[in-house]
Amino acid sequence: MFYIKILFAIFIPNVLMLNNEDYCDKNGLDCNKPNIRYMFYDVNPPEGFNLRRDVFMRFAIFARKLSKSSDPKLHNFQLVLPPWSNLHHWKHTEEPEHLPWSLFFDLGSLQKFSPVIEMHQFFTNLERNYGYVRIEDVYVLQHYEDMFSSGKFEEKMNISSCVKEPTTNFYYYQNVTSNNIRCLSFHGHTSQLTKILKETNAQSIYFDHGEVALHDRFGDSIYWQCRRSMRFNKELVQISNDYRQRFLNSTDITDKTELPLDWRDEKQHRDAIGGPYLSVHLRRRDFVWGRPKQTPSIEYTAEQIREKLMELALDTVFIATDSPPNEFEELKSFLTPDINVFRFKPNKEVKKRYKDGGIAIIEQIICSHARYFIGTYESTFSFRIQEEREIMGFPEETTFNRLCGNDESESSCEKTTKWKIVY
Template identity: 50%
Template sequence: MVTFIPLVLFYLHAALCTKTLDDGFCSSNNECPKRSILPRYVLYDVNEPEGFNLKRDVYIRMATFMKKLSKEGDWHLVLPPWYNLFHWRSLESETGPQNHVSWEHFFHIASLQSFVPVVEYIDFVHEVNSEPIDFVFVLQHISTNFEQVSEWKDGWSIEPCHKETSINYKKYENIFKIKVLGYNNVTAKEIECVSFHGESNLLAEIVKNYKSRSILIHHAEVALHNNFGDALYWQCRRSMRFAPYLVKISAEFREKYLNSTDSIDKTEMPDDWRLEKPGRKAVGGPYLAVHLRRRDFLWGRPRDTPSIKGAVKQIKNKLVELDLDTVFVATDAPEEEYVELKSYLVGFKVFHYIPTPSEKRKIKDGGVAIVDQIICSHARFFIGSFESTFSFRIQEEREILGFKKKTTFNRFCGDQQKDCVQPTQWTIVY
């Protein structure tokens, strides 16, 4: 029988030793040698409807928090698998299953690990022998009347769960089983709802208060950034290198269609992000790149989203200004809208990344989006979409590559928009 309550649970934990040290768990049931402490884990989850690029942002919040926590013990951050995102619209016959996709499919794990200890979810399951996790903490916003609050203070407290955190679950003796992270058999021993307001560093207080080997933070998006845009933020962001095979696909496309290579474009980077040096020497390939967001932006941000003809006018003007004849288009628009856009750009070369069937099955929808972002990040000039996290991630990549700010922080304007303010320049810090 399925019960509905305002709780969220999760899957894994490792059995506790009979004797523990103050800061960890022993590897032996009989002895606790000082250096035989088992690793401890923080898992996290994000509100299911959130998109790929917002979830990347939440990773930075958790990783910067874990960077400091890992100095106090053998803590590891468990990477939640990717599953059924809103923008992953392809049929399973085209991409294969898009549930339980690991991070190594999209990112360079060794590079992530050079910033903070991380482990894939499936590896974590094996490491703890599929045992339930010890504690699940469901973050929720503090319930209050915003108009009556004169000063917000950071803090957290264990409180009853709000109605909006309700979820169906089943209880078997002392173990809870729910559907989360794309799995139906996720289990946990304990669960608490936490009313939370503050930066992700505040999560350390929760973790330290509970002597557990494994803890899951659910709705991690509730925790805010720790000093967004500072040097630590950018260290984490720079460590988020894409999977090498996706970089290779992007490089081959750029060279074949856009006359663009890293050596010519001055976008060569060291293999290790920690060896990157500040500077704005990147020139980029001889093409304009645009990210034209459509679909939900047509009704969600109609004032800031141009028509196809309006976008074409802005693209033409910039191509003429830059003395370029080539544009690369990244868009979520239906194919017929892309064909319409291309038909208006007579006299210009227009490209759009379309993977082969075998390629698409290999890289999946998330990989297609990353290839788009890589190609856009290497262009001579970039125009993005207003308040799009997809565009924002490209701007970050261009900052890391070392482009001049004026070539990066640009956006499409609505057809009738008179006060089209350009994006805030969140520039890199070393």
């Protein structure tokens, strides 16, 4: 049996079925009725915070493209942002938290790029408070088993039997369900889903495992417009700025990292200096066994930090890491006493309000403002910091760097790919 919360209207009052009776068709019929259509997406549950941010960009760019379409069936889509609940890497309670995107990001800034709304706004739009909602069409994206058999990239998709039993959870809401869940074998870019949206009159369409769909516009100016629109929650920025000023002698004015209030007013430049400290993202835990060749020991990490501080004539390092306290103390013991070592320690109020996601953002902000940044090989956490530094206008040589593994020589320590900003 598929894991579907089947809820029958005969037993449940106030079930709202979103359907094509509420859609203003291309011939102008029923145009006095609401014609907003809703697109939902979700990501494979084990995926982390920073990968989910990347999948958001794929769908935000897609939704932006739809909003500019001349097809009346396409241009009124709103992208409903999936609430943050029960991420595997976060410490959370057994009950879903349904954290809104506005807790971490500036929603108004996101909406200047793409027609996005929070899940609670979707419920409000229905004018049924939190009554039961049945999503009309649900597609669970899955990879083709033989997608590279031809030896070349070919876009394709089709409704097919499910490779694995679907486990759509509808963001852990008890009042959201569907009785129409199908598996969609998919290979290609996100915009290929336009065909699905055009062929149905459904007002609500949900794409699960959205990470299967690829970026339409990776690395170009539209991609970077979307990325620049992802301004952080202003309170998180203020917490980070207060920490930088108090412990790291760093401010936006002295560091030349000031940005205009609206991301659309940003101009390309390379004159950011950064605060007088080195920042390091040290990913340990699963990387120790998942990428053992590229993950240095604690002692070798300390050696690389000392060398870079000497080269930069600095005596302060800020470290963002998932290492347990004992490993962090070990790292400090390998650094000489004249080196100032900092790690962000949130108080109870910050931990309670902003959770692990907010703390991660604070650490990324602090890392992104450093004079020089060293990341971890193939870590999305490091990628996000590098993007922030590109947006602020740091020289490339101070941004795209990584820690080397113990057995990697200077020549074999593969350099970080440079994804440079485009305006």
